[in-house]
Amino acid sequence: MPERIRRILLTAVVALGALVMFFPFAWTVSTSLSSGAGLDATPQLIPDDPTLAAYRELFANTPFARVIANSLGLAITTTTLQLVTSSLAGYAFSRLAFPGRGVVFGLYLATMMIPIQVLIVPLFVQMRSLGLVDTYLGVLLPGVASAFGVFLLRQAMNSVPRELDEAATIDGAGHFRIFARLILPLVGPALASLAVFAFMSSWNGFLWPLIILRSEHLQTLPLALAGLQGQYTTQWDVMMAGSVVSVLPMLALYLFAQKYVIQGVAGTGLK
Amino acid sequence: MTAPSAVGISRTTRPLPPPRRTRRGSRLRYTLTVLAFLLPSALPLLAFTIYPMIGAFWTSLHSWNLIGVMEWVGLENYATLLTDDATRRVFANTLYYVVGYLPLVYIGGLALALALNSLIPARNLLRGIYFLPVVTSWIVVALVWRWLLNPSVGVVNAMLGGLGIDGPGWWTDPYWAMPSIILASAWKDLGFVMIILLAGLQAIPTDVQEAAMIDGAGRFRRLLNITLPLLSPSTFFVVVISLINGFQVFDQVYAMTGGGPAGSSTVVVQQIYDLTFRYSSAGEASALSWLLFLLVLAVTVIQLIGQRRWVTYA
Numbered sequence: 001m002p003e004r005i006r007r008i009l010l011t012a013v014v015a016l017g018a019l020v021m022f023f024p025f026a027w028t029v030s031t032s033l034s035s036g037a038g039l040d041a042t043p044q045l046i047p048d049d050p051t052l053a054a055y056r057e058l059f060a061n062t063p064f065a066r067v068i069a070n071s072l073g074l075a076i077t078t079t080t081l082q083l084v085t086s087s088l089a090g091y092a093f094s095r096l097a098f099p100g101r102g103v104v105f106g107l108y109l110a111t112m113m114i115p116i117q118v119l120i121v122p123l124f125v126q127m128r129s130l131g132l133v134d135t136y137l138g139v140l141l142p143g144v145a146s147a148f149g150v151f152l153l154r155q156a157m158n159s160v161p162r163e164l165d166e167a168a169t170i171d172g173a174g175h176f177r178i179f180a181r182l183i184l185p186l187v188g189p190a191l192a193s194l195a196v197f198a199f200m201s202s203w204n205g206f207l208w209p210l211i212i213l214r215s216e217h218l219q220t221l222p223l224a225l226a227g228l229q230g231q232y233t234t235q236w237d238v239m240m241a242g243s244v245v246s247v248l249p250m251l252a253l254y255l256f257a258q259k260y261v262i263q264g265v266a267g268t269g270l271k
Numbered sequence: 272m273t274a275p276s277a278v279g280i281s282r283t284t285r286p287l288p289p290p291r292r293t294r295r296g297s298r299l300r301y302t303l304t305v306l307a308f309l310l311p312s313a314l315p316l317l318a319f320t321i322y323p324m325i326g327a328f329w330t331s332l333h334s335w336n337l338i339g340v341m342e343w344v345g346l347e348n349y350a351t352l353l354t355d356d357a358t359r360r361v362f363a364n365t366l367y368y369v370v371g372y373l374p375l376v377y378i379g380g381l382a383l384a385l386a387l388n389s390l391i392p393a394r395n396l397l398r399g400i401y402f403l404p405v406v407t408s409w410i411v412v413a414l415v416w417r418w419l420l421n422p423s424v425g426v427v428n429a430m431l432g433g434l435g436i437d438g439p440g441w442w443t444d445p446y447w448a449m450p451s452i453i454l455a456s457a458w459k460d461l462g463f464v465m466i467i468l469l470a471g472l473q474a475i476p477t478d479v480q481e482a483a484m485i486d487g488a489g490r491f492r493r494l495l496n497i498t499l500p501l502l503s504p505s506t507f508f509v510v511v512i513s514l515i516n517g518f519q520v521f522d523q524v525y526a527m528t529g530g531g532p533a534g535s536s537t538v539v540v541q542q543i544y545d546l547t548f549r550y551s552s553a554g555e556a557s558a559l560s561w562l563l564f565l566l567v568l569a570v571t572v573i574q575l576i577g578q579r580r581w582v583t584y585a
Contacts (some may be wrong), residue, residue, distance in 0.1 A: 011280040011391040014383070018400040024415050024458070025403070027426055031418065086311040092308035104313075111320045115519045115567065117540045119477040121328030121553045123319065125337070145312035147480050175304050204408035206522045207540075212549070222410040229414070236418050243411045254406045258399060261406070265463060266470030 019254040025247075032241040034208060039150075054237035057222060057246070062216060064224065064242065068096045071221040072249070075202040082198040084213045085145045090153030091179045095165065105154075108147045116142075122213055126216070143202060152264070156190030171263060193264030196257045203250055205245055221246045331557035341554075348558035356558070361542040366447065368538065369503070369517035369538060372460075373455040377509060379457065382462030385494075387465070388472045398469075402462035409459070413526035416455035417499060440526045446537035452527055452536055456520070464509050471505025472498070503582040511574055518567050539563050 026045065033056050034047030054231070058064050104182070111125045124133070124141060132138035160179075164186075165178045173181070199217050206222045213219055225242050254261060331348055352358045383401060387394050395407060404412065419427050421440035428438030441451045452480040475498065483493050499506075521540035530537035531543075539559065546556035 007389070007391060010386055010389065011393075014386045014391065014397055017383070017392075018397050020426075021458070021461070022400050023406070023410065024419055028415050076333055088308045089312040092305060096308060098302075098305045104309075107313075107321075108316065111316050113515070113568070113571070114324055115515075115564060117519055117521070117543050118327050119320065119323040120543065121337075121547050121557045121560070122323035124547070125325060125330075125553075126319075128485055136540070141315065145315040147316060150312055165509070175308070179308075181377075190536060193428045197464050204410075205277050206408070206410055206525075211544075213352070222522075225410045235546060236421075236424075239414055240384055243414050245286055247407055249306075250406050250408075251403075254403070255399075258402075260396075262402065262466055265405075265466045 004102060011230050012052060023212065028240045028243050030242050032235055033070045034237060036045070052233075055239050055240035057235075058241045060229065062224065062242075063219075064245065066217055067219050067221055068190075068245070069125060069217060070136075071203055071246075075199045076143075077140060078199040078202040078239060079195050080175040081140075081144045082146045082149050083195060086149030086153050086181070087187075088185060089150040090147075091175075091183060092155035093150065095178075095183075096175070108150055110145045112151075120207070120211055123208075133212055134218060135212075136218065137218075138212045139209050142189060142208065143198075146194075146198065146258050147196065152194050153190055156187040189260055189263065192257055193260040196253060196261050199253060199262060200250060273384060286530070291555070312473065324535065327557045327560055330502055330553055331561050333554045335553045336551040337553045338551075348480045350554045352555060352562065357534075357542065363536050364536060365520065365538045367449050368453060368456075368520050371450065371473065372456055372517055373510070373513050375453065375457040376460050376464045379461050380468055380509070381442055383461070383465040384468035385474055385498075388469060398465075401465055404459045405462045407459065410526050412455055412459045415525045416451065416458070417527055420451050420454075425474035443532060445532050447531060448528045448536040452520075452524055456523055459523075460513075464513075467509050468502065468505050471502045473502045500583050504584055507574070507578050507582045511571060514574070515567055516568055518563060518570070 030045050030047060031257050033050040033052070035053045089108075119142075123183065127133050127138040127141075130138075132141070133271065134215045160183055164182060165173075168178050168182055182197060203218070203220060206226070209220045209223055210226075225239075228242050330341070331343060334344045334348070347353045386428050387398055387401075391397075408505060412474065419425055422428060422438070422440040425438075425441070427441075431438040439447045441447050479497055479501070484498050488496070519540055520538050521544070524536055524538050524541060525544075528536045530541045540563070543556050543559050543563070546552045546559060
């Protein structure tokens with residue numbers, strides 16, 4: 001087969017696949033715009049008379065605005081804390097010599113293997129004895145540090161030439177200054193990549209918030225969405241409106257930082 | 272989102288910088304510096320990962336309802352679980368998920384990566400579309416697919432109906448519940464696998480392919496004898512990560528079927544959750560957690576050992 005025709009066919013197939021992949025999103029938006037969807041039995045991709053009624057219903061009859069603020073606050077806090085703790089540790093493993101460094105780093109990596117499910121009982125008990133059940137702090141604390149983040153930033157910092165900090169040392173700079181002024185600005189892409197991951201895992205996190213949060217006004221988006229199911233068993237338009245609202249911020253972040261997300265994912269699979 | 276991990280990543284070989292000065296006061300200062308950089312992450316990991324990990328093991332050796340006094344029972348929880356039909360079922364369901372899901376995302380992801388690695392128009396846009404579900408939360412994925420696969424008014428069955436096929440009850444049918452979950456999960460993770468394999472493909476030196484082409488190797492032969500072997504490190508990574516995550520499947524099951532109908536899609540993590548918070552059997556829940564952890568660890572270690580047979584590092 002001539003190369004050109006092969007390429008056209010290939011493109012067509014991949015584009016068709018992309019349409020199929022994208023269809024659930026399109027269908028979600030479409031459903032959210034058709035009032036009372038799920039009651040009539042003929043699905044339509046373009047609703048007869050699009051309406052925002054489902055969105056009004058969502059914000060009027062459920063504490064959805066509050067829930068979005070909760071999720072946003074938690075995600076921003078988690079991301080900030082993870083960036084700080086991970087970059088500090090990344091610097092320690094990349095630039096500071098101390099006894100047992102290899103072993104300690106190995107322990108960090110080992111914690112990545114531990115699934116949260118193994119921890120739920122003791123972690124819940126721990127939070128209860130600290131009086132942190134049903135508080136934001138209780139949701140937040142287990143996500144303050146991330147071994148993956150430490151690993152990612154150490155890798156990035158290792159690729160910064162050591163001659164740079166040697167020169168800075170000669171000029172009289174201490175470790176904190178070298179870290180803040182020299183290294184951090186040079187590992188921007190890795191920081192961006194970690195920021196997206198941290199935000200995403202907090203924003204999408206389900207099992208831990210499900211366990212720790214009880215009060216309705218403290219709920220995060222995934223919890224509220226799961227809760228909508230019980231409340232709106234047949235009103236798919238409201239549920240799809242909730243889905244659209246919860247995907248939009250992540251989508252915006254993704255489009256903004258697509259390059260770093262893909263680099264971050266791809267980089268983890270290499271060598 | 273699948274958590275990336277560090278399997279198979281080489282360590283740095285650069286020499287360590289020596290501590291700058293060795294006078295006593297400076298050494299103390301240096302120690303404090305190290306601690307200042309390390310403790311902000313070490314303390315939380317110690318307190319909220321390593322300590323509870325040990326705590327889970329301790330709890331697994333007791334009978335405990337989360338409120339009263341812990342009663343030492345030794346390995347009894349493990350013995351109970353290992354002889355329980357419910358345990359067998361949740362492990363079987365989890366295995367069903369993993370076995371159905373892995374080939375689907377790997378073959379799909381590989382085909383996509385190969386296609387998007389060649390010079391086709393708009394490949395960045397296409398890549399972005401395939402990757403989009405990866406950043407979506409499991410709960411949204413589950414809700415959306417519940418809607419698409421709704422037995423009576425869902426669009427999938429409407430389409431099947433248009434083709435004259437009577438669509439199944441999907442998540443309301445015990446036979447189809449797990450396939451529904453697998454389908455939704457594969458849709459979500461396809462882009463992740465694609466990106467990993469794409470990165471692997473781009474790391475393959477072009478001269479190897481060119482040499483084979485000159486030797487007269489056809490497209491299929493090159494794929495089989497060159498591309499796939501050279502892609503084996505990425506494949507290995509995908510398989511390890513998918514298995515680790517697959518055995519821990521929960522969010523999408525919880526939101527799509529709640530483990531039903533009739534327990535047909537109840538997975539291990541759901542059982543851990545139920546044992547803890549519904550049946551107040553924290554000891555058994557912790558024992559089941561550890562069984563799951565040991566299983567995942569064993570599978571990972573077996574793969575790490577087995578990789579020597581089939582993973583080629585260029």
